[in-house]
Amino acid sequence: LKEENMEADLEASLPAGQEDSAIRCRDVCRSYGKLKVLSNLNLTVPRGQIYGLLGPSGCGKTTLLKCIVGTLKISRGHINVLGKPPAFPGHDVPGKMVGYMPQELALYNEFTISDTLTFFGRIHGLTSKETHARMDFLIDFLDLPQKHSLVRNLSGGQRRRVSLGAALLQNPELLILDEPTVGVDPVLRAKIWQHLVEIVKTGKVSVIITTHYIEEAQQANVVGLMRNGNLLAESPPEALMKMHSATTLEHAFLQLCKTSDQIDCQRESSLPVGPLENSQSFESGRDESRPILGVGPGNAGVVPKFSVGWKVRARHVLPKWRNIAAMTIKTIVRMKRLPGSLCFQFLLPVIQISLICLCIGGDPKGIQVAVVNNETSSNAYSQSLLSFLDNSSIRQVPLSHKDAFDGIYNGEYWGVIGFGNNFTSYLTKRMIQRRVSSDVVDGGSMHAFVENKLGSLSYLAALPIKFEEPVYGSLNTDFTTFVTPGAVLSITFYLAVGLTALSFVLERKEGLLDRCWVAGVSSLEMMLAHLFSQLFVISVQVILLLLFILLVFKMPNEGSLVLVIILIVLQGVTGISFGLVISAAIDDEQSANQAALGIFYPNLIISGIIWPVECIPYPLRYISLALPQTYASEALRCIMYRGWGLSRFMVWRGFAVTLGWNSFFLILATVILKLRT
């Protein structure tokens, strides 16, 4: 009876109506795979109050906060934040109404304190005057070092305070703070709590805060005690202590845990053993969706349905330039702070293409070849023939038959050139007689080298083919000329993949993606911002690449330079978009690197960059034609070597396929990122 009266007291002391609650969670369930973390959880954060969420490590506090801000989806139940579900179209949660400090630091290490606050200020649409005023206040209030200090040079505690500052920046209506006082000294901890108490006094700001220091939560207006994904109690701290005749909150919590364990034992002894999730709820006759010390039946009331017009929905889906600009500037500032990495990004493509032009397609030099010449006469054809060989490519080593073959077996010589002792007479016979025996043909079969010696009869030894001046290109076109356009595209593509494949992976790991998302940046805006900032890097890379291949290595370009540049930049965009797909879909650096590396070689080979597509057997050729670089390389070759323009099918097909892949990858990356945040 005593307990029932107390419950009534507690209920009376808490506002029950929905309009009075900043956050309302009803029957919330959330699992990670088979692990049920939140089970039928009910929680109410009254407006204008501080709610201290307490519980042992691993009980699901962070998971609950992530569900409240909308970065995690709940599997069952309802959540209402400041009047609407999180991420409801047109709602400012995520957005400037909520200030979120995640458990991870979620700060850009290359930023200064000032950069950090300016970045979040831009996203929230603060003017630079407003941002500076808040920055000065927060630096003073949080006892931060001077604003131009780099985050990476700050101590752990200082970083946590910068992170808290970023959450407080825009004076949000709702503050969601996940362990903001960890690593903070007692004086500052007291100051933070004092500040929270002050800001809620206006009645407009509400706070939900998790902490491991149970006693500091006494300053909260309401505490929720969480265990095994459920709330054991939710009430003002004094009432809770009174109810359990405890002198401290910690004792009250221990008492509650004991009671909960006893109920569990009773249940287990009266019920057959069931799955784990059953063992987490207690009191079989009780409404499991309510805490032991609930806040009244009003809280479990009907959840309102929300509808939204297409105009609001469309405005919500359309990207905001403000957010894209903030995110793009952020990436460019980070690049500027890492000049070594930026130089590497600019120079790497030039180094790669230079190596291709220098090392591929040239003639071999200084190859050792054993020469076994059995002709002894000084005016023998064999002597003349040997003198015609390109002696810069081949270094002739005269040897006996045995030494030559021993040398070959020992790997000393690349090959053997041999002449029989009748080479000159057999060759002459072969040239002037109609019919000769096979011995004579064998003895004089190197006729291609002897044109000069045969004088007016040389046409007899020539192949029945005459190479005329080609329609496109020149007679001495080499392998490098074929490879270069495809190589330029593939270098641009892969560097772009490499630059972007890790972008979201690292930001997700450090909690930055979640933080930006809660600040109101959508997946599409993140995607476009990455695209724009990487486009800047790619443009510089393309300019340097073209300067090198056209001016240094003198590759011909018969077509429009503008088309060449556009096609290469578009292929860079394909690389960025593909990198974004990898980075949106994969969680850790190692797997993202493996995915990027894994496709490099197969794509290079199958795209017909090294050897023509026409040599690829079916059905592999179908795959080749579907790849982003096959038609694009062909189009680039057509522009550069044939001087063709967009009116030619082979050229516009390269552009169309590239644009198609770009759109596909970008949409895919946005959808994956959206599904995963």
Ligand SMILES: Nc1ncnc2c1ncn2[C@@H]1O[C@H](COP(=O)(O)OP(=O)(O)OP(=O)(O)O)[C@@H](O)[C@H]1O
């Ligand atoms: N991404 C995830 N995948 C799988 N399991 C997870 C994931 N995140 C959390 N968990 C598990 O969910 C449970 C609750 O984790 P959560 O981080 O919400 O706890 P917490 O109460 O915030 O703990 P702490 O106070 O130590 O931060 C833990 O058992 C944890 O191992």
